Every structure is written in structure tokens, then in C-alpha cells.
Amino acid sequence: MTGILLIQLGTPDEPTAPALRRYLRQFLGDPRVIEVNRILWWFILRIILLIRPARSAAKYRRVWDAKTGSPLRYFSLRQVELLQKKFPNCIVRCGMQIGNPAVAEVVEEMIAQGVERLIVMPMYPQYSATTTASATDVLFKHLMNIRHVPAIRIVPPYYAHPAYIDALVSIIHEEEGKLSWKPDHYLLSFHGIPQRYAKSGDPYATHVTRTTQALVKKLNLTRDKWTQTYQSLFGREEWLRPYTDDTLEKLAKKGVKKILAILPGFTVDCLETIDEIGLESKEVFEHAGGEHLRACPCLNDHAVWISAMETIIREEGQGWL
Numbered sequence: 001m002t003g004i005l006l007i008q009l010g011t012p013d014e015p016t017a018p019a020l021r022r023y024l025r026q027f028l029g030d031p032r033v034i035e036v037n038r039i040l041w042w043f044i045l046r047i048i049l050l051i052r053p054a055r056s057a058a059k060y061r062r063v064w065d066a067k068t069g070s071p072l073r074y075f076s077l078r079q080v081e082l083l084q085k086k087f088p089n090c091i092v093r094c095g096m097q098i099g100n101p102a103v104a105e106v107v108e109e110m111i112a113q114g115v116e117r118l119i120v121m122p123m124y125p126q127y128s129a130t131t132t133a134s135a136t137d138v139l140f141k142h143l144m145n146i147r148h149v150p151a152i153r154i155v156p157p158y159y160a161h162p163a164y165i166d167a168l169v170s171i172i173h174e175e176e177g178k179l180s181w182k183p184d185h186y187l188l189s190f191h192g193i194p195q196r197y198a199k200s201g202d203p204y205a206t207h208v209t210r211t212t213q214a215l216v217k218k219l220n221l222t223r224d225k226w227t228q229t230y231q232s233l234f235g236r237e238e239w240l241r242p243y244t245d246d247t248l249e250k251l252a253k254k255g256v257k258k259i260l261a262i263l264p265g266f267t268v269d270c271l272e273t274i275d276e277i278g279l280e281s282k283e284v285f286e287h288a289g290g291e292h293l294r295a296c297p298c299l300n301d302h303a304v305w306i307s308a309m310e311t312i313i314r315e316e317g318q319g320w321l
């Protein structure tokens with residue numbers, strides 16, 4: 001049987017300091033994510049794990065839904081549920097790189113259910129070693145302990161895939177229809193990575209540029225109507241520029257009043273979209289003189305995105321589905 005495995009980053013089990021400590025230890029212990037001397041990092045991480053868990057937990061509490069919990073987990077499971085209907089003869093599952101349900105556990109179950117051909121879709125349209133390669137690392141590490149390893153195909157980065165771009169465009173248009181105001185500027189904000197990683201050969205920034213070009217073309221935006229930025233900096237080194245919050249201040253000071261923030265790199269809403277952009281960056285913009293900033297919802301469980309996922313998976317799964 002063919003199995004379809006979505007790999008998503010993962011989220012804490014609950015919005016508490018102990019759960020965040022476990023989550024951050026695993027996340028920031030990954031040498032794909034933090035490329036510094038291991039011994040030095042071991043000391044720094046111990047200090048980070050004293051302070052950051054409580055601070056991050058407070059932020060997670062703001063996005064945690066009383067019924068459905070973590071938005072990242074909720075929308076990932078919805079994607080599985082809806083995609084399963086598109087592929088009734090396959091097993092569709094989602095595994096998390098960090099936290100639960102863990103990739104290892106999910107793959108184990110899929111193999112036990114008879115999966116001999118596995119299509120893997122990393123939930124990152126733009127490749128970065130920090131995310132995409134880390135996702136496949138988690139899978140391969142687990143498969144090293146297994147006797148009967150399934151045949152595997154991995155969906156390539158889909159940063160400019162027409163189905164992905166069209167899904168973004170539909171959701172943006174739908175969101176514009178709900179606004180009582182017309183955006184005078186579009187901010188395309190992506191999660192950042194350290195500049196050092198990009199200089200060492202991580203193709204992420206190139207993929208981001210390709211997504212941006214395809215998207216603004218489809219949206220028919222003239223050059224003065226959009227800005228592409230990077231958010232979610234971590235630590236002290238230089239990250240890819242321009243930074244989202246600096247840009248929002250500059251735009252407000254130039255007289256831009258109404259911004260629609262689009263987050264094409266995130267396939268599901270999460271802390272970095274709902275809280276960081278929807279609340280924190282909105283405040284930065286308004287404080288600098290802006291009037292409205294709305295974070296456009298991510299692809300989530302929108303029907304156009306589920307169909308786009310189906311298209312992308314069918315392309316990779318030719319002969320298997």
C-alpha cells in the first residue's frame with residue numbers, strides 16, 4: 001500500500017514552561033537549526049532553557065484555543081483528514097519533527113499497517129536545511145532501525161508551483177473581500193534564517209524570491225505596492241534582511257496606512273503568524289503611525305490548498321497512486 005506522510009515542524013504539547021522546555025531543547029539542540037560549536041552551544045542552551053520557556057509559554061497561551069489547542073497541530077490534522085478523502089486507497093498521516101505525534105511513531109504505524117511505498121511531503125514550500133533537511137533527517141534516523149524500509153519519494157520544494165501560488169492568491173482575495181478597508185501595501189513576510197547559513201549554500205533565500213516573484217505577478221501588484229521581508233529572528237547574529245518589524249516602521253513613517261500581511265512560507269497558522277505578525281508586528285506598525293494591519297490566514301485547511309496538495313502529491317506519486 002502507498003502511504004502519504006506530511007512532515008510538519010511541531011509544537012509544544014501544552015502552553016506551559018515545562019512543555020516549552022522540552023520543545024525548545026529538542027528544537028534548539030538540532031545541529032541543522034543551530035550551527036555553532038556543540039560544546040559552546042551546550043552551555044548557551046542551558047541558559048536559554050532557564051529563561052525562554054516561560055516567556056515563550058506566555059506567547060503560546062495567547063494562540064492556544066480552548067477546544068482545539070495548538071493551531072499548528074489542529075490545522076495539520078485537518079489537512080490529513082481532508083487529504084485522506086482525496087486518497088481513499090492510501091494511508092495519509094502527519095508526523096512532527098519536534099513533539100507529538102512524532103514522525104518516528106507515525107511511520108512505525110504506517111509500516112505496521114502495510115505501507116511499502118511512502119510519499120513524503122515536507123510542509124515547507126521553500127527549502128531550508130533548518131527545516132526541510134531536518135524533517136528528512138528525523139525520518140531517516142528512524143528508518144535506520146527498521147528492517148523492512150519502504151520505498152520512498154520526497155516531494156521537492158514547491159515554492160513556485162502554480163497550484164501553491166494559486167491557492168495563496170485565492171485565500172488573499174477571499175481575505176480582502178472580508179476587509180472593510182482596501183490595503184495600500186502588501187507585506188510578504190517569511191521566517192528568517194541566519195545570513196551565515198545562506199552564504200554557506202542554503203538555497204532558502206532564492207526560493208523565497210521565486211515565491212515572491214510568482215505571487216506578486218499573479219496578484220498584479222506594481223513594484224511600489226509590495227515589500228518582501230523576514231521575521232522571527234533568534235539570537236544575535238545577522239539574519240536575512242530586510243527585517244519585518246523595521247520595514248513596518250519605515251512604511252508607516254512613509255505614510256502607508258493599511259497593510260495586508262501575507263505569510264506564504266507557513267503552510268499552517270502558528271505562533272509566528274497569529275501572535276508575532278497578527279499581534280506584535282501589528283502593534284509595531286500602529287505605534288509608528290499605521291492604521292490597519294491584517295495578517296492574512298495561512299493555507300490551513302482551505303479547500304483550494306487541499307486540492308493543491310493533492311496536485312503536488314499526485315505529481316510525485318505517479319505510478320504509485
Ligand SMILES: C=CC1=C(C)c2cc3[nH]c(cc4nc(cc5[nH]c(cc1n2)c(C)c5CCC(=O)O)C(CCC(=O)O)=C4C)c(C)c3C=C
Nearest residue numbers: 009010011012033056072128130131191193234270271272
Ligand atoms: C536558529 C533558530 C531558528 C531557525 C533557523 C528557524 C527557522 C525556521 N523556523 C520555521 C518555522 C517555525 N518556527 C517556529 C517557532 C520557532 N522557531 C525558532 C527558532 C528558529 N527557527 C524557535 C526558538 C521557535 C519556538 C517559538 C519561540 O520560542 O519563539 C514555528 C511555530 C511553531 C508553533 O508551535 O506554532 C514555525 C512554524 C521556518 C519555516 C524556518 C526556516 C525557514
Ligand SMILES: [Fe+2]
Nearest residue numbers: 191192232272
Ligand atoms: Fe522557527
Ligand SMILES: [Fe+2]
Nearest residue numbers: 232271272276
Ligand atoms: Fe517568534
